[in-house]
Amino acid sequence: MLNEATLRQVMSAVLNVAPSAIEQNSSMDTIGTWDSLRHLHLILAIEDEFKVSIPDDEAGNITSYALIKLVLQDLLKDA
Amino acid sequence: MTTVAGREPLSILADSSAGLSQILSALKAFEEAGSCTREVTLGLSSNATVDLLGVFLRKHAALDGLRLTIHLGGLDDPSGDIEIFRACGVEYTLLLPLFDSLIPSFEAQIGRLSPEAVASKEAEVAARYRLIFSQAGTFRAVFVGTFHRIRESAEPGAPDDVDASIARLNRALREAADGFPNIRIIDLGEVVTAVGHAAAFDMRFYFRNRAPYSTAFLNELARRIVVASRGFASYFYKALVVDCDNTLWGGAIGEDLLNGIKLSPHEYPGNIFWEVQNELATLKRRGVLLCLCSKNNPADTDEVFACHPDTVLRDDDFILKKVNWADKASNLSEIAAELNIGVESLVFLDDSAFECGAVRAELPTVRTIQVPAVLSQYPQVVVGIKELFLAGGLDEQSRSKTEQYRLRAAAEEHKQHFASTDEYLASLNLRVKLSRDAVDSASRLSELTRKSNQFNLTTRRYTDSDMLALLESAEVTVYSLAVSDMFGNSGITGVAVLRWSGETAEVEAFLLSCRVIGRGIEFAIWPMILRDAAARGCTRFVASFSPSSKNAQVAGFWDKFGLSPRISDDLSPTATDDAVRRYSAPIDRVSCPPTSWIEVISC
Structure with a gap:
């Protein structure tokens, strides 16, 4: 099961915004600090936190909260 | 300090399992706390x-x-x-x-x-x-x-x-x-x-x-x-102080006795302690001052270093030994005082959580390291200790430092046989070799400016490149001195930086390694420097003392030359302790204290 509060916390720490600023429709387009470099940091931080390994294809593309959630739910479904 | 999810930021940062987002949050809290x-x-x-x-x-x-x-x-x-x-x-x-x-x-x-x-x-x-x-x-x-x-x-x-x-x-x-x-x-x-x-x-x-x-x-x-x-550049460790029982060998010498302690290179866990002793012996050879601080009877620990068949470390590997029942913080302070270094130059290694905790509480600037509970991790901890001393690079001259400190200790002993200090000084055959702009020693000279704290009049720190620039400058002469006596040669142990501008000779920096002070060397070099100044046409001598937290012992140094300070930045006649003292006088009014027992050789 994905703990969304934890995910929001990780995203807020890496993107340097308040946890409340991370919403269901947040994405690279809506959060100014979320650039391609921060995205790299975000993927690494999510992997650290949830002890998962995000596949290469998805790592570069999950540039919205909804997509990250989807991929994480999938990776965590057997955990 | 603000906590992150109930934890101190520094404890999160020290935790190797902390994830990237935790590190980022902890860093933010640490940096915002301004501590x-x-x-x-x-x-x-x-x-x-x-x-x-x-x-x-x-x-x-x-x-x-x-x-x-x-x-x-x-x-x-x-x-x-x-x-x-x-x-x-x-x-x-x-x-x-x-x-x-x-x-x-x-x-x-x-x-x-x-x-x-x-x-x-x-x-x-x-x-x-x-x-x-x-x-x-x-x-x-x-x-x-x-x-x-x-x-x-x-x-x-x-x-x-x-x-x-x-x-x-x-x-x-x-x-x-x-x-x-x-x-x-x-x-x-x-x-x-x-x-x-x-x-x-x-x-x-x-x-x-x-x-x-x-x-x-x-x-x-x-x-x-x-x-x-x-x-x-926030630390520069000079001495490693180690406990004995369960640190240099397994077991307690007072209880397990010479045959019972674990130190065999062929058996667990003795082989771990034996390996650690080898590493410490190497550190000593690289110039780290090795000291003992142990709650034991001195005769018991002496017996190990003298008689144990597997001991790598010998009595003469330790520059100082505090084997007694006094508390370790006091012993560490005494070690620092006797070596003429600050406690912040000490690394302390002990197996006891109690002793480590007490030292951390009383002397927080000592780097205190505990022998890990899982013994197989001990060698890795020692690698970390080696890094603290060696990773910053070592100068050739620093390597034989233990020998130089030992010469000093021998000199202390020699001193006890004389009726007066003057008689003693005269017997030492003290010689000072004074060099000008010794470019080849640039890195040793700048290292000295960074490491000398107590006998340092202006506490100016020079980088290697600063020093090279000074050595090559025509307006500046960098004097360096090497001291020899009947006990040996101390190597380069002092630096004076003189800036010549027109008729003024200004002492920009003057410092000595603590190993050579107390014998008049601090005075002996000045007649020659003043002659240089006069030869350059200088008529005015300018010097200063800038107080630091460590150099109180030289506050009145220039007063001994018959000079009177002007206290800068302070209009009241009552000088505060933390004001810079400035001196300015005609060169012919500077009178150097007598040092007839020292021969100064210029080169």
Whole structure:
């Protein structure tokens, strides 16, 4: 099961915004600090936190909260 | 301090299992709390994306109490970056050239390129770094990562084209760095080995963002750079103080007796302690002052060092021994006082959580390290201790320091046989060799200015490049002195920096190693320096004393020359202790205290 509060916390720490600023429709387009470099940091931080390994294809593309959630739910479904 | 999810930021940063987002949150809390002791700036330049390294550098700096600000350079523009870093006053610079990005996928291309094309690329890179190093003299230190491969060789056991080219480039880097004392080469290949090749790289982001390194690699690299910089010059350890029982051997000598303690190189757990003793003996040979601090009967511990068949350390490996039942903090303070160094120059190693806790509480500036409960981790902890002393680099002269301190101890003993101090001094055959602008000793001279605290009139610290500039300047003479006596030669142990401007001779810095003070050497060199000043046409002598937390003992130094201070920045006649004392007098009014027992040789 994905703990969304934890995910929001990780995203807020890496993107340097308040946890409340991370919403269901947040994405690279809506959060100014979320650039391609921060995205790299975000993927690494999510992997650290949830002890998962995000596949290469998805790592570069999950540039919205909804997509990250989807991929994480999938990776965590057997955990 | 603000906590992060109920934890102290520093305890999160010290926790190797903390994830990236926790590190980021803890760093933010630490930096916002403003509890750091000092701020440091570092410029980071690379042809790969290494921004994340900044986070780990800040983490390791924070663990040394520092707030580190990172200036990121552009991608693959080291010369331009250096210029920008210099312009904004950055103190440290880190250059990380990645071999594979010198040209796109160099590792894959090299096999089909002509040897001439490879050679010309190598020559261009070498020339570029020679130029960069020559422009980087203003930085306190420039760390340069060596070239390394990111893809494993298909031909293990035989160096391929990539290995050969990397070896040539690294040789060129080291040659280019030669002669620039502030350039420090960091072996990135060793970091790859330490982390493991498979764990060091994360190729997912290499092709997308040119970011090849994993967080594990970046964390280890950052740790090594902070250690190599001695916590960005926040510490300089000189002595290692060790406990005995369960630290130098297994068991307690008072209870297990000589035959019962564990120290055999062939049996567990003695082999661990035996290995540790070997490491400590090596440290001693490299110039670290080894001391004992143990709650024991001295006869018992003496017996181990004299008679145990497997002991590596011998009695004469220890410069000082405090084997008694007094508390360890008091013993450590005494050790520092007797060695004439500050307690912040001590590293203390003990197996007892109680003793370590007590020392941490009473002497927080001592670096206290506990023998790990899991004994097989002990050698790794000792590697960390070795790094604290050695990773910052050691000067040749520092290596035989134990011998020099020992000479001093022998002198103390000799002193006891004389009726008066004068009689004693006269018997020493003291000679001072005074040199002018000894360029060959530049790094020892600047090292002395950075390490001397107690006998230091102005506490000016010079980097190697500052010192080189002074040595070559016509307006400045750097005097250095070496002392010899019947007990031996102390090597270079004092520096005086004189600035000549018109008719004024100004003492910009004067400092002596504590090993040679108390014999009149601090006075003996001045008649010759004053003669130099007069020969240059100087008629006025200007000197000062700037108080620091350590140099109170020399506050009245210039008064002994018959000079009276003017207290600057203080209009009231009652001088405060922390005001700078300035002296100015006609040269012929400066009267040097007599030192007839010392022969001064000029060269």
